[in-house]
Amino acid sequence: MTALRARRELGVLLALALLVAFTAADNSRFLSSQSIRDVLLSASILVVLAVGQTVVVVTRNIDLSVGSVLGLTAFATGKLFVAAPGTPLVVAVLAGVGLGALCGALNGALIAAARVPALVITLGTLYVLRGVDHSWASGEQINAADLPRSFLDFGTATVLGVPVLALVAAAVLLVVATWLGSYRVGRELYAIGSEPAAARLSGIPVGARVFLAFVVSGALAGLAGVLHAARYGTVDATVGSGMELQVVAAVVVGGVAIFGGSGTAYGAAIGALLLTTIGSSLAVLRVDPFWQQAAVGGLILAAIGLDRALAARTARRAAARSAADAAAGQDAGRRGEREATHGS
Amino acid sequence: MAHDSLYASPQRRPGAGRGRRRTAWVPRRWDAALVSALLLVVLGSALLVDGFATGRNAQFLLLDAVAIGLVALPMTLVVITGEIDLSVASTLGLCSAVMGQLWLSGWPLELVVVAAVALGAVLGAVNGVFVTAFGLPSLAVTIGTLAAYRGLAFVVLGDQAVADFPGDWTSAAVETAPGGALPWAMVGTALLAVAFGVVLHATPFGRELYAIGSNAEAARFSGIPVARRKFWLFVVCGAVSGLAGVYWTLRYASARADNGEGLELAVVAAVLLGGVSIFGGRGTLAGVCAGVLLLGVLRNALQLADVAADTLDIVTGSLLIVSVVVPNAVAMARARLARKDRHEGTHERKFG
Amino acid sequence: MLRSDRRGRRRGGASRVGVAAVAWTALLATAACGGTTRDENAEPEDRGGPTGEADPDAPLRDDLVVAFLPKQVNNPYFTVADGGGETAVGEFGGEYKESGPTEASASSQVSHVNTLSQQGTDVIALAANDPNAVCGALDSARDAGARVVTFDSDTNPGCRDLFVNQATAEDIARTQVELIAEQIGGEGEVAILSATPNATNQNAWIALMEEELAAPEYADIELVTVAYGNDEDEKSFQETQGLLRSYPDLAGIISPTTVGLAAAARYLSGSEFQGEVALTGLGTPNQMREYVHDGTVESFALWDPAELGYLAAYAGAALASGQITGAEGETFTAGELGDYTIGADGVVVLGPPTVFEEGNVDDYDF
């Protein structure tokens, strides 16, 4: 099973490699360091969001509010710098993450305590948080000039040629993927998504874990908001609108099962990278940009189709195996024990 | 119990039966509650908001509700079978774009309209094939076609806006029945709503949808062709979205690739607010109609009262949350009360 | 699996719904005359044009309700423009309000126009997202007594009384072409980074810039492409990246939209192309100040959006007070801005755009 999942992620990686190779063959500048930096920069925010979404989706839930959370925290970060220009970077990041976590906690509390479907609740908070963002901003835009130079540098700086934002995203990915894969709590999230009733019976505190998953997703959306503010420098109330579908798309393309229980943060991150790269390479290939969205849609359909095909193959193999087991068992066995005393 | 299963098909939800039974009274009560809320809001707005209680305003309000109302009808049926179609707004946009392109190339408008609706049906059929023949989750499939159809809309019409539709057609889209308050488009939508209501609540087909949404396997064992029913629902959903695209194009006299962007969430919000369970198997069409109108009236009244547009987002979102939290909370409270009663009852027996 | 049902006995439910839908469509189709094609309908209805008599000496009414309906509320550019309108309304003593959609889509302004008309607004100052989509609603608002002034982006001339043009398209196109030619030394490849693909004013400017570039003195400048950033910061940023990657020899970028210009400037300032690739366009001093100072942008142009709103408010008040009817040649006074004359098609021009550069950019605050 592990091998199969790994293959699934390799598949997305392969698609990514093909896309890059094809584009680079057409225009070698696509592989220039500036160009790679650009793609990494563009992808890093989506990667952070996709990693957070993975944590929720493996528990058989969904968080549609991430776009609004990102918008709200991006604006809050800007406001923070306007109010206190000397705020250290770390404090700003913590504040953004904290605000995001708070939004996530709101989702998580409603979903886990009131026991209502995540799709409905997060669709609701998508509206509510966006509305709060709008009425808070009320037409105000935060410009690069309002933000301290150090913060903007954080958005564009590189270490050994790698953008700092991409490093942050990679660190988030590494931490979350390890947490999900190799820590008890992480594995419990998979257990909950795989079979909620069994999770409850085996004593996993399902409500608390689902709550935690939403807090993590919210916190990462908050972090993404800060990164967004640093990277783009201009923040208004519309930041991140419609991003939720892109994030879900990245997660699905990356092989995280929409019904929970399987998929990895690495896969989701590769999915996010693939979606971003499609955007850039279509631009480089001078394909009519109108085709971009259609291509993304096609990719999503292909990805879930592939998942289904792989799952069907596993099921067939399992069936074949257990049929073989049964045949072997029946040849050797008999049912005497039960039948002998039956109805005596 | 609900949160661990969100959009899982019913058989993947062990223990759901128990949770459902406990709240089985809710749907009937919810749509009734919603209708009363609607009446209250209408009454309150008429008294408190200047300019609300006029025929002209009713016309504006109802015109704005037509597109959401149209798409909400088949969406209700789709959600009751436990599926969802997020591609409706993109279908609307693609049909609108194609409509513009065909009109540009000189097709007669009558044919263009039929072609747009037919195209909607085909797009719905594509969703249906992915969901029923390949067995893929409709949430993921229709997020995919959401992107794909919108993308195709831009491919078809690009950045143009086709606007030179004949005036008698575009004015027919906003014209009202004698009396001035009721747009013909809303009359059509209402007739369609009645048709959908009858189909859902009083025909074998409708009954089968509830059975499918509650337990698809048992439905199959009862001889109901589950896949075929779902497939046709997606087709109908696409066709009605195409029809909504035609309406949208004529009403705004503008065929554009971005028409109706984001409408899918508004439709889903209205349907869920209307008391349809996202898990399928529960909900009424009356509730959904009340949900559509409630959101429309609120939007209109708040705008008239000069409340900023962002407040409307907050209200919509909160209503949506309330629509699932309140029935659940009431059910839980009732269960607790019932337990308490029983305890008191046993005490009485003991000491009495 | 889809099962074929040869018995046909249980067919029906779904197709009944389908029939109902098709029937309704057919009803809609037959509602109008049969066989309507585009050719028969070539002439769009034009019910606009000035009506009634102008009285140039009529005083400005002080009881006017003036509503600003921007493309999108919470958009900083329109916040400034509407602010100018508010100042003007304050001067002549009317009631000011702002109302609008949160997303800039064609259809979303319609319900706001309807509401404003329902509220008995005297003047609607509108920046249209789409030239046609709001027309029906505007007609109905004008029937109900409102005067409609468009600013920034016009509707079909038939649907409004006046259009307050921020600068003539020719002026804008010429200024930008001059600026970019100067910055790239008169030769090389240039690209345009526009807003949404169907933004009326953008497309008009682009067309005129193409014309301008065809002139002999710009023979060495080649316009290679037009990219669309949808007036979204992020998209504009990415489109800039794409332009530089696709066109290695690109010498300059013109972005006739504030969002696009700021995003492009930010990209350039953080990339190896800073100072190498010239950038100009339309932008606000506040957004661009930093990039002018750090050398990313030499100069850019814009009108003052506050003045635009201010003028629109006065134009609307003049209409509603009966000073003007919107006919060509009429004049009115717009407070501090002085006198304006209505041109052809009911257009009032604010004036040529201002060019901002290192020397003057700090003098403005918007």
Add this chain to the structure above:
Amino acid sequence: MSLLRLRDVSKSFGAVAAVRGVSFGLDPGVVHGLVGENGAGKSTVVKMLAGVHRPDAGGVEIEGRPVELHRPADAKAAGIAVIHQEPTLFPDLSVAENIFMGRQPTARLGRIDRAAMRRAAEELFARLGVAVDPERQARGLSIADQQVVEIAKALSLDARVFVMDEPTAALTGVEVRRLFAVVRGLCERGAAVLFISHRFDEVFTLCRDLTVMRDGAWVSTDPVADLTVETVVRRMVGREVSALYPREPGANEPGEVVLDVKGLSRAGAFSDIGFEVRAGEIVALAGLVGAGRSEVVRAVFGVDRYDRGEVRVGGRRLPPGSPAAAMAAGVALVPEDRRQQGLVMELSVERNATLTRLRPLARFGLLSGRGERRAAAEWAERLRVKHGRPTDAVGTLSGGNQQKLVLAKWLATSPKVLIVDEPTRGIDVGTKAEVHRLMSGLADEGMAVVMVSSELPEVLGMADRVLVMREGQLTAELPGRRATEESVMFAATGQREGGA
């Protein structure tokens, strides 16, 4: 002293008292049986021990000390392990992870040590004497293997009390024997086992003590050695059960061939199945669980597809894969799994009852509530389905009444061929007899009945002809009078020996 003792526990749901003042104890090293009709309160007792339900009154003691079981985690901590009939594993996770979920061995920094986990799982399986790959995904494990995983999980928890809720219901003979060996092994190590089953043969083979419950109350606890099946049945039912099987096999003169199956095959499930069923005849399809019997009847009804062969009803060929066409031709299938396949648990009694014939009930395509209610009530009455209001959710009915409702919903279609798959599984003795009488009566009226059953006495007591399947093949056709347990078992297993 008992390892675990229930003291006077009671539990009510709404107005229904599910368990009233039940007390009994489990001794270390002993398998203790628990029997009772459906609705007798066995499952509620299990759920209280699992920490899923809290007793309203009374309590649980472990080694004489009272323990509070508020959550499943409490039961776990108290050393109580519950193995459910259908184990609840995490299908996406590996077997080893399923065993150690929440308690995975960790290495540095709290990271899970997968190698150590694998070793520990292998050790557990070695102790149980079974071979399961700890690294494989739990999805696709047979039910027997899933139970083994559950037992391994319990062992790893150092559980001392094992509660097994109908663990053998879905097992084959070999698997049952392996399970019994495992259970005996547990007892040798001093564990106490509570074993719940509907099958007396298993109870009498495995258990030392036996507790009987009826209507939520404790009836008796005795050593098995002092009991006979008859006494136990009498205690369970609370009355004498006379003739369990009302039918005299072969008494009816069979009529024309109604159902004709030829050469039916589906890869991996069954091959070349052919048989005829005549009007007025009950034909049993016997064999081990997994022999392909249910698959055959599902293919006949059209719920599943088949690769080759044909099904004819009254001479007309049925299109494959269309239950609707099969229903139109007069075939009805009462499926194996009542809760998942037979009924829509969320819908009301009347909606379920009319689900199979909505179209005939509709006038001008419309259904009227009254007509529907009348039709539903008529059949519910004829089968004496005990229910509250017809608008109550069907989930409120007892298992036996649910089964009667499934029968009612199908009989209402006036079928020519009635296929029943495990018609009496998991229903109480009283209702069982009613169902048997009903089937017998239907055959007398000329219906062709196909019965799939794993209960040999039922097969022998009801069938005019017995078809036996083994590994997807039809291996024997025996006339009802001549069929014996021996001959059926021989055909079902391919072996001559009968006893253990």
